[in-house]
Amino acid sequence: MDNEIKRLPDSELEIMMAIWEIGKPVTSGDVIKNLHNEKKWKLTSVLTFLTRLVNKGFLKCEKQYGTNIYTAIIDEKTYLSQENQSFLQRFYGNSLKAFVSTLVENKSISPQELEELREFIEKANKDDL
Amino acid sequence: MNSALYLVLENQITVSAVIVLILLAKSFISNHTTANQRIFLWLFLAIKALLPFKYKIKVIVPAVETAETTVTVSKNPVHNADNTFFFIWAIVAVVLFILFISLSMLYRQKLLRLSHPMNNPAVEQLRDDICKSIGVTKKIPVLYCYGIKSPLITGICRPLIILPDKNTDNSQLEWILRHELTHYKRHDILLKHFFITVALISWFNPLIWILCRTAFRDVELACDSATVREENVQNRRQYCNILLNAAACDPNLKTALFSSQLKGDAKLMKQRLSNILNPNSKKAGAIVLMILLLCVTAMTGIGAYAEKDTSSPAENVSSADTSSSTDGARDEKTDVTTIDLGLSNTVEVALSDGGYAVITNAEVNEDGETTYITYTIENVNGEYTLKRSNGKTTQTKTVHK
Numbered sequence: 001m002d003n004e005i006k007r008l009p010d011s012e013l014e015i016m017m018a019i020w021e022i023g024k025p026v027t028s029g030d031v032i033k034n035l036h037n038e039k040k041w042k043l044t045s046v047l048t049f050l051t052r053l054v055n056k057g058f059l060k061c062e063k064q065y066g067t068n069i070y071t072a073i074i075d076e077k078t079y080l081s082q083e084n085q086s087f088l089q090r091f092y093g094n095s096l097k098a099f100v101s102t103l104v105e106n107k108s109i110s111p112q113e114l115e116e117l118r119e120f121i122e123k124a125n126k127d128d129l
Numbered sequence: 130m131n132s133a134l135y136l137v138l139e140n141q142i143t144v145s146a147v148i149v150l151i152l153l154a155k156s157f158i159s160n161h162t163t164a165n166q167r168i169f170l171w172l173f174l175a176i177k178a179l180l181p182f183k184y185k186i187k188v189i190v191p192a193v194e195t196a197e198t199t200v201t202v203s204k205n206p207v208h209n210a211d212n213t214f215f216f217i218w219a220i221v222a223v224v225l226f227i228l229f230i231s232l233s234m235l236y237r238q239k240l241l242r243l244s245h246p247m248n249n250p251a252v253e254q255l256r257d258d259i260c261k262s263i264g265v266t267k268k269i270p271v272l273y274c275y276g277i278k279s280p281l282i283t284g285i286c287r288p289l290i291i292l293p294d295k296n297t298d299n300s301q302l303e304w305i306l307r308h309e310l311t312h313y314k315r316h317d318i319l320l321k322h323f324f325i326t327v328a329l330i331s332w333f334n335p336l337i338w339i340l341c342r343t344a345f346r347d348v349e350l351a352c353d354s355a356t357v358r359e360e361n362v363q364n365r366r367q368y369c370n371i372l373l374n375a376a377a378c379d380p381n382l383k384t385a386l387f388s389s390q391l392k393g394d395a396k397l398m399k400q401r402l403s404n405i406l407n408p409n410s411k412k413a414g415a416i417v418l419m420i421l422l423l424c425v426t427a428m429t430g431i432g433a434y435a436e437k438d439t440s441s442p443a444e445n446v447s448s449a450d451t452s453s454s455t456d457g458a459r460d461e462k463t464d465v466t467t468i469d470l471g472l473s474n475t476v477e478v479a480l481s482d483g484g485y486a487v488i489t490n491a492e493v494n495e496d497g498e499t500t501y502i503t504y505t506i507e508n509v510n511g512e513y514t515l516k517r518s519n520g521k522t523t524q525t526k527t528v529h530k
Contacts, residue, residue, distance in 0.1 A: 014242065021245050080243060080275040109376050113395040117402060121369045124406040 005074060005082055006056055011041075015049045016058060020076040025062075025069045134215060140181035144174055145336040147428050151421075152339070158421070164350035164404065166418040168320070171344035173422060175327040178337055218333065225329045237283060244274035244291055252302065256290075259306050265314050271306075279375040282309040285319050304356075304371045311356045317348050346397065350404050357405055369402050 008016065018034040019026055026034075028046055035041070050070055053059045058079075060071045109117070151158065151170075158167065247253070252271055260266070269282075273292045280292045290309045297305070312318065324341045331337040353372075357365050376398055488504040505516040515526045 010242070017242065017245070077275045109373075109395045109398060114373060114376070117373055117395065117398055118370070120399065121366055121373075121402060121406070124402070 005079055008053075008056075008058070008079075011045075012049050012053055012056075012058075015046065015053060016072070016076075016079070019059070019070065019072050025071040027067050027069060031070075136181045141178065141331060141334055141337075143428065144178045145334060147174065147425050148336045148340055150428075158417070161417045162414040162421075164347040164354060166414050167347045168344065168351055169418065170421055170425070171324070171340060171347065172320075173425060174340060175324055175337075175344070177425075178327055178331055178334075178340075221332055222330055225332055226326075229325065229329060240274065240277075240283065240291065241272075241289075243276040244272040244289075245295075247271045247273055247292070247295070255299070255303060256306055256310070259303070259310055263307070263310060263314055265310055267313075269310070269313065280305045280309060282312050282318065285322065288313055288318070300367065301371050301374070304368050308352065308356045308368075312352050315348075315352060315355060317352060320348060321345060346400075349397075350401060353401055353405050354408060357408075362406075365405050369405055372398070372401065 014035060015031060018031050022030060022034055028043065028050060031050070032041070032043065032046055050059065050061075050068075054061045054070070058072065058074050060073050062069050062071070162170075247270075256269065256271055260269075267288070269288050269290055271290045271292065273295045275293070277291060277293050280290065282288060282290050290306065292302075292305065321344075324344045328337050328341040353368075357368055360368070486506045488506070490502045490504065492500050492502055494500065500519055503516075503518045503520075505514075505518070507514045507516075512527060517524045517526075
C-alpha cells in the first residue's frame, strides 16, 4: 500500500533515527540508550512516542518474553528523501528563497546537459597536460 | 551631510564602480587569471567595502598652547535626515544578521538530527590519510545523512563532513573527502561567511551581492584546482565524473549557503570541468592580478585619512602661519576653513557639521586689566558663525563657505 508517508514531528523523528541507526528490532530501553547526545527523555515520554509511531505505521510492535519489541517498517531512505522536500520549504520559507537563490546556483542539470558534459570530459583529454 | 554617512556612501559608490568595471572586463579577467588569484581581488574589494579609507593624508600638529588662548571644541548632536538613514541601515543590517546567524544554527541542528556517525574504521583511515597528505591536523568527523543529495562540509569551529550515503565506493569516497577537506584547508567556509557578512552590511548595494556570488563561484573553482593540483589527466577525468555524479542528483537541499557542496548548474559545471582539465592556460595571471589590484587601489583610494576626532579638546588645534584675510578662507586641499581672529596665533579647527568651538583669549589693556574675550565659532550646515563677546557685548559675524 503506497500511502503518503506523514511527516514526523521532531521528537518522533529522533526516536526513528535512533531505531534506524541500531538497525534491528529494539526495546524501549535500547532506544533510550541510543538517542543522540543530550536527550534526557523520561521512559514514559519515549513509550508515548513509540506508541504514536506504531499508530502511524512506522513501527511494528511485538511482545517477546514480556517486553515490547519494536521493528521499523518504513525505512530511513524512503522517509528522508520524502521529508526533504518539505524540509527545504520549511527551512527557508518562500520569502527567503529569493534571497538564497541569488547566492546559490542550484538549478539541476538535465540528463541531456549531463551527456554533453561527459562528452566534454572525454574530448578535453586528447592532449596530455 | 553627516560626514560619517558621506564617507560610507562615497566608499560604497567607489567600490561599486570598480565592481561594474570588473564585470565589464569579466571575460578578459577570467581568461587571464586563476580563480585563486581572483579570490584575492574579491577579498580586497570586500574589505574595502567595509572600511572607508580616503586618499588624503592630513596630519594635525599637536596644539601649541599659548598663555592666553584656550580652546574647547564640542559637537552638538545633529538631528537631521542623515540620522534616519543611519538608523534604517543599522536596523536592517542587525535584523539580517540575526536571521543569518539563527538560520545557520538551525540548519546545522537540523542536519545533525538527521545524520548518523559513519563509525567505519576504513573511512576514518582514509580521512586520516588524506588529512595527512594535505596537511590538515583536525580530526573532522564524517557522518552520513539520507536527507542530503550530495556531500558537504559545514561548520567553522566544529567542522563536519556529511555524505549522502553510508556506502560509497572507495575511489569516489577518496575524491569526495579530498575535495571537502581541501575546502577546510583553504578556510573556504570562513571565507564564504566573511563575504556574506560584507554583503549583509552592504545590504542596500546589489553590486556587493554580485561580488559575493562571484566570489563563491571562484572559491569553488579554486578548491577544485587545489584538489587535483598534483594529478594526471586520468585522475582529473575521474574527479570530473564524480562531480557530474553528484550534480546529477536532484538538488533539493539548498545548503550551499552555509556549507560547501559538490554541485552546480550546467554552465558553472562546464566552467569547473574546464578549469580542472586545463589548468595551465593562465600563465600571466599573477601579473594581471597585480595590475588589477593596483588599478583598484588607485580608484578606491587606500591612503590613510588621519583626522583627529573633533570631540576631544585641544588636540585638534594647531598653530599655523597667519593668514591674510579676516573672513574665512577655504583651503581646498585639506578641507579646512581657516578663521583669523586677529590674535597672535591663527587657530585652525576642524569642525564637522553641527560642531562649535569656543576660544577664550585673555587681553591685557594698558592699565593692566585683563578682559576675557570669548570667540564662539559655530558650524551650521557648512556656514560658520563667529561671535565675539567681551562679557558685556557680543558681535556676530557670519563666515560663508
